[in-house]
Amino acid sequence: MTINNIMVVKLSAIGDVIHALPVSYAIKESFPNCRLTWVVEPPAYDLLRNNPYIDKIIVFEKKKFKSLGGFLKNIPSFSSVIRQEKYDVVLDLQGLGKSAAIAYLSNAPIKLGCANMREFSGWVSKPVCGRNQNGHIVERYLDVARELGCKVNQVVFPVKITQEESELAERIAQQAGMNIENKYVVLAVGANWPNKRWPTSYYAKLVDWLYDKNIIPVVIGGGVVDDRLIAEINEKSEIPPIDLVGKTTLKQLAYLIKKSVALVGGDTGPMHLAAGLGKSVVALMGPTDANRNGPYGQLGNIIEIDADCKYCWKRKCPLDKDCLAQISVEQVKEKLIHFI
Template identity: 60%
Template sequence: MKNFLIVKLSAIGDVIHALPTAYALKETYPDCHITWVVEPPAYDLVNMCPHIDEVILFEKKKFKSFRGFLREYGPLKRKIQLRNYDAVLDLQGLFKSAAIARLGKAPIKLGMCNMRELSDRISRPVIGPHANGHIVERYLDVARALNCRVDEVRLTLEVPDREADIARRIFSQAGANMDNDYAVFAIGANWPNKRWPARHFAQLSDRLYDRKIIPILVGGGPVDEQRAAKICSYTEIPPVNLVSRTNFKQLTYILQQARLCLGGDTGPVHLAAGLGTPTIMVMGPTDANRNGPYGQPGNAIEVDRPCRYCWQRACPKGWDCLENITTEQVMAKIEEIL
C-alpha cells in the first residue's frame, strides 16, 4: 500500500489520539504517502507530525452558506483527488467526515467502531479487539485492519526551532526560567464539568512552590483568562500565567520540557500524555478507560460519585463535578511521580 487518506478534523484531543495511526501506517508501509484532512484548530498539531506528508485544510465555516459551498467544494475535491488512495480512514465518523471520505478514490474505506450520522454508509466500521478500550487503541484498530503491526504506539511532534525559541522568550518575559523544574496546569476544558475548581488549582500551586516546582497556567480564550485570574487571586504566590500567550507549537515545546502536567479531560493534557510527560488527569463525566492519559492509566484520578461517566457537558444536578477530587489526592499522586 502506497497512499492513505486520513480524515480526522477535530477536536484537539481527538486529533491527538488519532495521530499515532499515522506512525502505525509508516511503521508497516515506510514508503507510503499519508494525506490528512483537518480543520483549522488542529492544523498546527497535524503539521508538526513528521509521519504525515500532506495536510489538507477543511474550513467548515466557508461551507455553511450555499454560495460558500459552491465556491469551496470544487477546490477541496480537486486537492483530495490529486491522488488515488489505497485506503481512506475516516477516524471522525460523522456526516461531515463521511462527505470528505466519499471524495477520496480508494478501493478500501474504513472507519472507527462507533461511527454516527450515517457515516458507516461510506466507510466500513472496524469493530476491533479494542472496541471497548482506550480511544487511541480504537483508532489503531483501523490501522490493524490494514495489516499494520502496531509494534509501538508513538506520537511524534517536531517543534520548529523558531517556535521553541519564542516559547523560551515567553517564559522569560513572564519571569520564569525553563531550565528550572515546572509543572503545567491546563486549567480549562470545553465542558464546564471537566474543569477542576480554581481554588483547588490555587492550593496546589502554593504546595508546588514549597517543593521548588514552578506552577505554569496554560489555556486560551476569555473563560480560561477569567479562571486564571481567579486562581492567581487565591494563591499566596501567583503562578506563572501563560493563558492565551502561546500557540500549539509553543505549548508543545513547553509540555515536552515540563516535570509534569495536570488538568481535566482536555486537549493539552492529552498532548502532554502523548509526549510522554508525566500527566495527572482529574476526571468525572468521562471514563478513564476510554479517555484517560494514554499510557499512564494509574495517573487518572476519577471523582468518587455514583453518577460519574454520565457523558453530560454540564451536570444535570448542578454539582461542581470535580470538587470532590481534593488537593491532597492530587498532591499524593504528584509525590508518587516525583
C-alpha cells in the same frame, strides 16, 4: 492490492487528533513507501506540521461550509483538492457526517472507520470493531490501522518540535517571568466542557503548595474562559502562578510541557499532549470514561470522582453539580508528589 496512497480524515478536536497521531507512525512502519495525506481542521493543524510520517496536509475550514451558500461556493474547490490524488485507502477516524463526506469525495476503493460511527458515516466507510472497541480511543484508532494490515509494533506519538519553536517558547516563558531551567508543573485549568474543569479555588491551593515545594506552577490555556479562570486563581492564591494562557502555539506548548516535571488537568488536549510526549500526568476525570479517554499509558495517574453518575458524557451537569469538586487537593498532592 498494492497500497500506495492513503488518506486519514481526523479533523478535530485537538485531543482527538493527538489520539490519532500513532496511526501515522503505524502506517509508515508497515507501508514505508506509501504517501500519507491527512485532512484536519485549522485548530489542530499545528500538531501535524513537520510530522515525518505525513506527506501532505489538507486543511478543512468547516466554517466556510456552514451555510448553504458557503457550501455551494466552496465545495467545488475543496473537492478538486481532495481529488488531486488517487487514493487507495481512506481512514475516517472522525466518524461524523462531515468526515464521511470527505471520505466519499476521495473515491478510494477501501474506506474504513472506527467502531461507533455516527451521523450515517458508517454507510460510507466500513466500521472496524476490533479487539479494542471498548478500550482506549488510541487503540480503537490503531485497530483501524491493524484492519488495513499494519503491525503496530509500538505506539508512537510523532510531534515534531523545531529548534525555532523551542527557542520562541523559551523566550515567551522568560518574558512571563519564568526560568525554564527551574522545576515547574504545568496546570491545564481550562476545558471546553464546564464539568471537566477543576475548581479554581482548588488550583489556587495547589499553586501555593507547589511554591512551598520550590516548584513553579505554570498555568496554560487559551480563550476568554481561561482568562477568567487564571484571574480567579490569581485572586485566590498567595502568589500568582506563571501565566502562559493564550501566549503559545501548540508546538511551543508541547516544548514547555516536555521540559516540565508534570502536568495536572482534566480531560483536555494539553493533558493528552503531555501523555503522548511521555510526560507524567495527573488526570482529573468525571464526566468522561478514563478507560477510553484517560492519559494513554498512565491509567494509574488518574483520579476519578466517586459517584454513580460519572461517565455521563454530558457537557454540563444536569444536576447542576460541580463535578470535579469531588476530587480534593490532597488527592492531587498525593499523586503529584511522586513526580516532583
